Amino acid sequence: MYSVEKFQGVNLVKHFDYFLFFAVLILSGIGIVVVKSASLVMPNGADGSRMAMVQVAAMVLGIVAALVLSSIDYQYYKNFSFILYLGSLMLLVLVLIFGTGEQFGSKSWLNIAGITVQPSELAKISFVFVVAYYLEKINESEEKIKPIALLAVFAAIPIGLVLLQPDMGTALVFIFIFCIMVYVAGLSYKYIAIGFLSSIPVFLLSWFYLLEDYQKNRIIGLFKPESGSTTYTFNVLRSIMAIGSGRLYGQGLFQGTLTQSASVPVKESDFIFSVIGEELGFIGSVAVVLLLTLIIIRCLYIAKTARDKFGSYVVSGICGMYAFHFIENTGMSIGLLPVTGIPLPFISQGGTSLLASFIAIGVVLSVSMRRKKALFEDE
Amino acid sequence: MKKILKDRFFILGFFVVVGVVIIIFRLFNLQIVEGQQYYEYSQRGVLQERIIKAPRGRILDRNGIPIAVNRMGFSVQIAYVKMSAEERNRMIFNLVQIFEKNNEIYKSLLDDYFLYDTMEFGPKIKDSQDKAYSWAKEIGLKIEKNVDITPQYIFKLLKQKYELSDEYEDKDAAKVIKVCYDLQIKGYSIRAPLTLIKDVKWETVAEIEERHHELPGVTTDWEPFREYIDSFYVGHILGYIRGIDADEYEALKSKGYGYNDLIGKTGVEKSAEEYLRGLDGKRTIEVDTNGRFYRNLSYTPAEPGKDVVLTIDLRLQKAVYESVEKNIQRIREKGGEGNFGDANAAAVVVLDVKTGEVLAMLSYPTFDPAIFLAGAGNKEAQQKILELNNDSVNTPLLNRPIQGLYAPGSTFKPLTAIAGLEEGIIKVNEIIRDDGIYYIDGMKFECLEYRHGLGAHGNLTIERALATSCNIFFHILGKETGIDNLDKWAKNFGLGEYTGIDLPGEYKGNRNSRDYKAEMFHEAWYPADTAQAAIGQLFNQFTPLQIANYVSSIANGGYKYTPHVIKRITDYDGTVVKEIEPVFEKIPVSEETIEAVKKGMVAVTNSIDGTAVTVFDSLPYKVAGKTGTAQTGRLNESDNGLFVCYAPADNPRVAIAVVVEKGVWGSNTAPIALDILKKYFELYDIKNVSDSAKSDEVVFTR
Known part of the structure; x- marks a missing residue:
């Protein structure tokens, strides 16, 4: 059978996506150095000495996880996706x-035996699997109503749970x-247009009834950052100042005036980009931005050329996750987008976040190895 | 082309690229176009958060005379500034020279490990090479293999580590190293400067400010420091503050205490900590890269602590101190049988019988808590603190009125009388005969007068028995009343129970009872024990405060107040925050009983067959009192002398308990009470009693 041939035809060494893997390694390498620098001086004398070590440990664990996951055919994940999904709901x-x-x-954050984990980071991956599973079902089966309804329910539960934390930013990532x-599954533009139009009243309603003042301030602050004295705009102004003061070459690693005086809030995670901007300058910032862009474009390419729809949807979802994290995090650091607590993939301090990013890469690598093109070349 | 537009992955990629282009464009704008501007701004935009120390509340005596106040003092901080090791060492050397010139004592953590002046290891690593080795390793000294770790060698390594060039003489290098070591161990940054030295002179501050160009990173700030006035007289009540210790910090950090905070350790400073402690303020400032102030960003003012007004009258307290000192000297020199001239300590409590307020309370020898405020660098003060802690003969830190435990001796007899009357063993005018000798369980009890050949007392009522302090009478009465009833009534009057005074560290003491004997000695209780218990001997151990409060309860007709030293809490502007209302408990004792005992205690002062006369001659009112002499049970040591009294006898206002350790006789301690009463009635002139009585003779028995 065709599919059996495909399953057997993968050469783990030959078909491995070295380009993607090394791009990720370089990026997370930069991340560890930057986290080290960001954690040298912490506000109010807090101890940041363990942060870089935790990051290294998470990276090693992540690389192992990615390699193991990539060697397994992603069709097997389908079977486990519900267990994973239920597990993350429980967390x-x-x-x-x-x-x-x-x-x-x-x-x-959950504290398990002295280790803090952020369940929502892991939930994102299982979310991608479950959504992909149903989208494939909808595409392939005659019966449409039931899988669409199930998809809606299964997608809504984790979003609702994250909103209860309340973590607006992460909920936005899920959405x-x-x-x-x-979109990738082929939703017609007609429905997309309807969706857009209907989101306007939803936005207006939530602006007047749902959003808390601090959330509104974040959005208002976006349009006039010099105005308020709120913490939000203060943080962003600090971040912008740090990035700007890096100039072309940066002030040098471990040398940033604002970074090393703990003058930028949460510089080790949410505002890590300010450390890159200040210490590595325009050159360093653009290098990091381009590396992330390459990873995302590569993921899109893999999604496009995936062996089957399930693989394509999974990679698209992961790609969407990276892209949202990346654009939102850098965007807020330079004052273009409202502030949320979303980490910069492969860079921000946070073991769970880094591990989740690597697990996701492992899945993408698994899909990548079993792409149509590679198989055709093989034949 | 159409195909591409239909490719949804391509469209997504297009949006990503657009987003990235916008980001890069923005970065270009920030970093290249406006970069220089941001850079310059960032160089002075360093944030520092400075704590504004809240002044601790004042402590005042009942008339508003300040005892504990605050004064402003200066401290010197150092912030991390980018510079070479050589520049840093030069800066530190400049600073150390300023300190030396102005006689500021700089105390370094290094002093515990390495001392340059004597070229030896400090106390923490002195005793073992291993400790010295692991310390050196820990701080990052590069020890070569197979080298003897000598102080000289460590000094060489320290010089290397902190990059001190040969231009510094060794003795100067040692001074710089001390500061470098603290900077390394305690840590400092431009955001969080390290306080190097506290409470420096104004001259030091002026010079640092003047020469700030030579001292990059060094700044000065001011903060309130505690100061005590006349604290010597009220040392034990006031207590003192010192740095928070590890356990306290763990327990209190959730309440906002920092690891560097001062906290009340004893006395009112401890018991009123929650009021005295203010709320620290905070200011966020911007400094330039030299750590110098640029502008204020935000400011939360400190909230000063609340003032505590004591019930103590400092004038009376001083009179108590002076009298105790004078009389102890007199007793030591007096000589006589059983006087070994060793009287050395005393406890005095003066209570307001109508409120339970402590008007004066002295523990002698006293100490000045001010020495506990001295900095770690003040060797003289540290030596004194050590002496206070190690003086096991006089134990000056013991707060005797609430922590000293004494057998009450004959001052217990009024209680035996109360128990006997209340339990119906004896009636007010009933007679018990004293034949001079009395046997219980084959044990012979003798009246002291009889033993000395003065004859037995004969027939006695309670009034006469108290007046003459006849032992046989109370042996018999006590035995009939029974130990359980004695125990119950002693408890009712708060003897051997916590009084609940608002001072930390109160002792409970213990009472004669079957349980106590069984627990401590695993022996049954015998009637002979009861006979002894009835005159206040055996296991009774009470604090002077308990004894004073018991006398106060007799004086006020059976109300047991909770004694307190805090009168009210006020805001710094004088608004009353909390007034301590009297808390009392009515003891279930009948008025008749109280009257009978009072008569007895007044009769003490009117009897013609006493052993001491004319002590209270000069007072224009009656005093009711009771002496007590308690054996300490140690050979070649004088007995403890006790005296309790209240006055005026017909309208009591104050109750006093005086204990002089090794004071030989109770009557020896009475003159102290006289001095106190004189001062009290001089301060609180009472016209309404002044004509009620004239020169009464006060007669003392044991």
Whole structure:
């Protein structure tokens, strides 16, 4: 059978996507150095000495996970995707009960035996699998109503749980991933137009009834950052100043005046881009931006050429996740987008986030190895 | 082309590229076009958060005389500034010279490990090579293999580590190293400067400010420091503050205490900590890269602590101190049988019988808590603190009125009388006969007068028995009343129970009882024990405060107040935050009983067959009192002398308990009470009692 041939035809060494893998390695390498620099001096004398070490450990674990995952055919993941999905739902419920991190604005962290994990980071991946599973079902089967309804339910549950934390930014990531995947699955432009139009009243309603003042301030602050004295605009102004002061070559690694005086808030995670901008300058910032762009474009290419629809949807979802994280995080650091607590992929401090990024890359690598083109070349 | 437009992946990629182009364009704008401007701004835009220390609340005596206040003092900080090791060392050397010139003592953590002046290791690593080795390793000294770790060698390595060039003489290098070591261990940044030295002179600050170009990173700031006035007289009540210790910090950090904070350790400074402590303010400032102030960004003012007004009258307290000192000297020199001239300590409590307020409370020898405020660099003060802690003979840190435990001796007899009357063992005018000798369980009890050949007291009522302090009477009465009833009534009057005074560290003491004997000695209780218990001997151990409060309860007709030293809490502007209302408990004792005992105690002062006369001669009112002498059970040591009293007898206002350790006789301690009463009635002139009585003779028995 055709499919059996495909399954057997993969040469793990020959078909490995070295380009993507090394791009990711270089990026996370830069990330560790930048986290080290960002954690040298912490505000109020907090101890940041362990941060870079945690990051290295998560990276090593992530590389192993990525390599193992890439060697397994992603069709097998389909079978596990529901277990993974239920598991992450459970963690999301647990985090609502036992979670910590209110001081950062939302209960997003779970403390398990001294290790803090952020369940929503892991939930994103299982979310991608479940959505891809149903999109494939909808595309292939005659019966449409039932899978569409199930898709809606399964997609809505994790989004609702994340909103309860309350973590608006992460909820937006889920919604964005969902939109990208539905778009790639071929939703007609007619429906997309309807969706856009109907989102306007939703936005207006939530602006007047749902959004908290701090969330509104973040959006208002976007249009006139010099105006307010709110923490939000203060953080962004600090970040912009740090990035700007890097000039062409940067002030040098471990040398940034604002970074090394802990003058930029949350510089080790949310505002890590300010450290890159200040210490590595325009050259360093653009290099990081281009590396991330290359990874995303490469993912899109893999999605386009994937062996089957499931693989294509999964990679699209992961690609959407990277893209949203990347654009939103850099965008807020330079004052173009509202502030959310979304990390910069492969760079921001946070073990769970880095590990999740690597797991996702492992899945993408698995799809990449089994692409149509590679197989045709093989024949 | 059409095909491409239909390719949804291509469209997504297109949007990504557009986003990235916008980002890069923005970065170009920020970093290349406006970069220089941002760079310059960032160089002075360093944020520092400075804590504004809240002044601690004042402590005042009841008339508003300040005892604990605050004064402003200066401190010197150092912030991290980008510079070479050579520049840093030059800066530190400049600073150290300013300190030396103005006699500021700089205390370094290094002093615990390495001392240049004597070229030896400090106390923490002195005793073992291993410790010295692991310390050196820990701070990052590069020890070569197979080298003896000598102080000289360590000094060489320290010079290397902190890159001190040969232009510095060794003795100067050692001074710079001390500061470098603290900077390394304690850590400092431009955001969080390290306080190097506190409470420096104005001259030092002036010179640092004047020469700030030679001292990049060094800044000065001011903060309030505690200061005590006349604290010597009220040392034990006031207590003192010192740096928070590890346990306290763990327990209190959730309440906002920092690891560098000062906290009340004893006395009112401790018990009123929650009021005295203010709320630190905060200011966020921008400094330039030299750590110098540029502008204020935000400012939260400190909230000063609340003032605490004591019930203590400092004038009375001083009179108590002076009298105690004078009388102890007198007792030591007096000589006589059983006087070893070793009286050395005393406790005095003066209570307002109508409120439970402590008007004066002295523990002698006292100490001046001010020495605990001295900096770690003040060797003289540190030596004194060590002496205070190590003086096991006089134990000056012991707060005797609430922590000293004494057998009450004959001052317990009024209680035996109360128990006997209340339990119906004896009636007010009933007679018990003293034959001079009395046997219980084959044990012989003798009246002291009888033993000395003065004859037995004969027939006695309670009034006469108290007046003459006849032992046999109380042996018999106590035995009939029974130990359980004695225990119950002693408890009712708060003896051997916490009084609940608002001072930390109060002792409970213990009472004669079957349980106590069984627990401590695993022995049954015998009637002979009861006979002893009835005159206040055996296991009774009470604090002077308990004894004073018991006398106060007799004086006020059976109300047991909770004694307190804090009168009210006020805001710094004088608004009352909290007034401490009297808290009392009515003891279930009948008025008749109280009257009978009071008569007895007044009779003490009117009896013609006493052993001491004319002590209270000069007072224009009656005093009711009772002496007590308690054996300490140690050979070649004088007995403890006790005296309790209240006055005026017909309208009591104050109750006093005086204990002089090794004071030989109770009557020896009475003159102290006289001095106190004189001062009290001089301060609180009471016309309404002045004509009620004239020169009464006060007669003392034991």
